[in-house]
Amino acid sequence: xxxxxxxxxxxxxxxxxxxxxxxxxxxxxxxxxxxxxxxxxxxxxxxxxxxxxxxxxxxxxxxxxxxxxxxxxxxxxxxxxxxxxxxxxxxxxxxxxxxxxxxxxxxxxxxxxxxxxxxxxxxxxxxxxxxxxxxxxxxxxxxxxxxxxxxxxxxxxxxxxxxxxxx
Numbered sequence: 001x002x003x004x005x006x007x008x009x010x011x012x013x014x015x016x017x018x019x020x021x022x023x024x025x026x027x028x029x030x031x032x033x034x035x036x037x038x039x040x041x042x043x044x045x046x047x048x049x050x051x052x053x054x055x056x057x058x059x060x061x062x063x064x065x066x067x068x069x070x071x072x073x074x075x076x077x078x079x080x081x082x083x084x085x086x087x088x089x090x091x092x093x094x095x096x097x098x099x100x101x102x103x104x105x106x107x108x109x110x111x112x113x114x115x116x117x118x119x120x121x122x123x124x125x126x127x128x129x130x131x132x133x134x135x136x137x138x139x140x141x142x143x144x145x146x147x148x149x150x151x152x153x154x155x156x157x158x159x160x161x162x163x164x165x166x167x
Contacts, residue, residue, distance in 0.1 A: 022115030035108035036101045038084070044098035047088050051098070 020026035066076035
């Protein structure tokens with residue numbers, strides 16, 4: 001694969017590029033590496049009173065903030081991210097995200113995404129009954145509305161690597 005990539009990228013030294021997979025976490029990381037930066041929406045009201053204080057200009061220690069949240073992950077940063085992206089989703093609510101995404105080219109980090117199959121990783125290997133473990137909106141990626149994806153508005157893969165060559 002590396003020789004094929006070098007050939008198509010004009011001999012660029014690939015050791016200077018971070019790699020991500022094409023599963024859900026890799027796609028989310030790619031979005032952030034592309035320069036999209038999350039900001040709290042100044043008009044949003046989060047149902048959690050501690051998180052609401054973030055928008056009120058009150059300084060709060062992020063470690064304290066992460067420890068005070070509950071969620072499906074053991075990673076406190078992941079719980080904070082989920083809580084900001086989908087407030088109270090674990091309780092069955094569909095509150096809008098309190099995050100705004102802005103493209104900031106100065107934060108762009110060139111990177112490569114490698115995967116053996118179509119984007120989505122493990123999602124494609126799961127049977128339909130397994131996919132009901134998570135609500136559809138919980139599988140939403142930053143800046144991509146899940147309802148738009150499921151209604152036929154899809155982005156298409158430009159390049160796909162199979163057997164070490166671009167197609």
